[in-house]
Amino acid sequence: MTKYRWMKTDTASIMFSCLSSKKWGRTFRMAAVFKDHDIDEAILRKAAEDIMPRYPSMHTRIRKGFFWNYQEFTEALPEIREENNRVLTPIAMREDNRPDFRIVYYKRRVAIECAHFLGDGKGASEYFNALIMRYSELCDNPDSEYILTEPTEGELSNAFAEYYIKDGEKPDEAAVKAYHIECEMKKGFMQFIFAMMKIDGLHAKAKEKGMTITEYLAAALILGTMHHAGKPINEPIIIAIPVNLRRFFPTESVRNFTVQSKIVFDSEGRTDWTFDEVCSKIAGQIKKNTAPEELQKQLNKFGGLVNNPVLKIVPNFIKQPVLRFSQKKTHDGFTTILTNTGNSDFPPEIAAKIERFDGVNGDTSGYGLVSTCSAVSCNGLFSLCFSVCGHDTSWPKECVRVLSSQGLDIRVESTHGNGGN
């Protein structure tokens, strides 16, 4: 009999998995669109088989334990199928033995849709990039051999635990209720709207304002939010920005290792803000909030929560609702989330075949957030995706109009191509 293999969830996965049920789970998606090639399922399946031993942490599924959820290793391939009209459906607790992600394709596009407890964007992109590369190699030469490098223990480690300082300083932050976008949410229905632009143009615009691309986009989301509200907003508009901690705390881990930084904007009851004024007000916030000592405090906060001796011994069925409540309270403090996973680099021979990449946030209605954004770039093209929990596209419309009014050339595509169904 094969030995039962499992591992503890990483610290962030504890939070992600507490909200998971049979009907809903926190997910994200990465997609690559090839230039001139329709995806071949048989080759895709072979590529997934070849790279499976290299990425064991992806090939796990979440299970309920008595005290904590945990991840069970599986030797089954993920679900691999053609896409249908429901993109990025929840990956929830199931009874089959497949890992908690799926590979889907449609015409020139291939995507992975992951449960967030498998890892963050950085970790999952290592797997996805490897899948794309192996797929390309097999397309060129079906007999090519896959050179397997063994995964390291470091890749499977819980980096949160490595950097947690017991009794270390925690952030001194009072709970703040953020403005929530007023759009009708429809649970169970998602649409995704992609705004594409040249990365050079976007970078130049951000640089003119002395900002990073992420800050520049956040300014557009903030002004778009105010235009959308159409009335004075009393609560702060708060954009949550996941920060890849690997930049500050080196680790090999391919699991979750991010915390949320924030950009906070107080509209002071005004409705006549200009884009320049918003930019001036928020410039530099990310740099300040991502000083290593501030990030360490966040690590200590999460570590303190999961290492709390009382919380540890509380049975899972009591712990889960408490953690779920804490997650919802946390997300009361955000207007939206803006995830920027940066540039996806490939060797030139692979990059030449790929037209673009998309990053997509999954359903956040479980947190009470109607719409969030995810961004990624590849081959000079920047893709900003608005994930909308419902039919109402009025908020992304205002945000994209802010960007286009700044002189950016933007192309828009949608999963519901003709104005939403």
Add this chain to the structure above:
Amino acid sequence: MRCKQCNVDLAETYTLCPLCGGKPVDEEPKLGGIKVAPYSQSEPVKESGVPKAKKNFSIEKLKAIFNL
């Protein structure tokens, strides 16, 4: 195609702007060279023959279930 209200390019196959629902005009896109990557309109098909996870009773599984 372009939406003049939103000032964005749209794929040539789009008859409505996904953002505002407005009718696009037939104009040259400002951001050229991108081919539309359409999304499937097929309804989901219920999967069959999905193997259920095998029940596994072992000391290791007990360690997992009762992990602190």
